[in-house]
Amino acid sequence: MLVITPAGMASVLRQLQALSLPPGKLKQIHRALARKVASNTRKHARQQRTPDGGGWKPRAAPNPLYDDGKNRGRMMRRITRAAHMDAVGNAGEGKVYWANGWLGSVAKRQQEGARINLASERSRKGRKRAGADGWGNDRATRVQAMRLVSLGFQRRARGKGRQQASAAWIRKNLTINQAGLIIRILQPDAGKRKNSSVLPARPFLGVSPQENAELRQLLTELIIRYGD
Structure with a gap:
């Protein structure tokens, strides 16, 4: 769970509880504050x-064996979308959260940094790549095709002996299982990779001094609006 309390807001929020506003109005105030924090969070990601x-x-x-760098867009552009990240409030607090537990864990790791178990990640991705039938009979993946091209995999060519196989040919003619087996044959030490990696912290959920002042101003306006 990610817990962010804007500087100087804790005491103000305690004073808010002392105003004895109806629970429904407190819920609206906390939800409005949380939505403002969510909006700022999306701005930080942009x-x-x-x-x-x-x-x-x-x-x-990017490692050229696995990544051609073509799909590397802005970081965290997806997990901060309004479709994934939501803001809610109740009589006691407001919060920004991810309904999808996996996206929430990704957000936490990006916010705080983490040591990643690469063996576990590879296992999860391997299960995802197993295809619709779960047995690896779908066509080879883009990453597998890139690996095979980098390893110099050749195919038979009619009347020409053998020639370098293109990534497009590999994806069209080999299954996930076949490509995986050929990779292990061409590169026996492929499994001898490091099993952990450090993900640096990239904080995005939080409040700058200017945003903190804006939140305090918003809270003042909300108290006036709902305190009548």
Whole structure:
């Protein structure tokens, strides 16, 4: 769980409880504050910056064996979408959360940084790549095709002996299982990879001093609106 309390807001929120407003109005106030925090969070993701304005640590350089770098867009652009990240409130608090538990765990790791178990990640991705039937009979993946091309995999060519196989040919003619087996044959030490990696923290959920002042102003307006 990610818990963010804007600086200086804790005492103000305690004073808010002391106003003895009806639970329904307190819920509306907390929800409005949470929505403002969510809006700021999406802005941080668009700008690829921390709440205090600092830049995020860049991605690791793509490994040409697995990644051609073509699908590397802005980081966290998906998990901060309104469709995934929501803001709610009740009489006691407001919160920004992810209904999808896996996306929530990704958000937490990005926010705080983490040591990733690569063996577990590979296992999860391997299950995902098993295909619709779960047995690996779907066509080879793009990553597998890139690996085979980089390893110099050749195919038979009519009247020409053998020739370098293209990624398109591999994906069309080999299954996931076949491609995986050929990779292990061509590169026996493929499984001898490191089993952990450090993901740097890239904070995006939080409040800058300016945003904190805006929240306090918003809270003042909400108290006036709902205190009548």
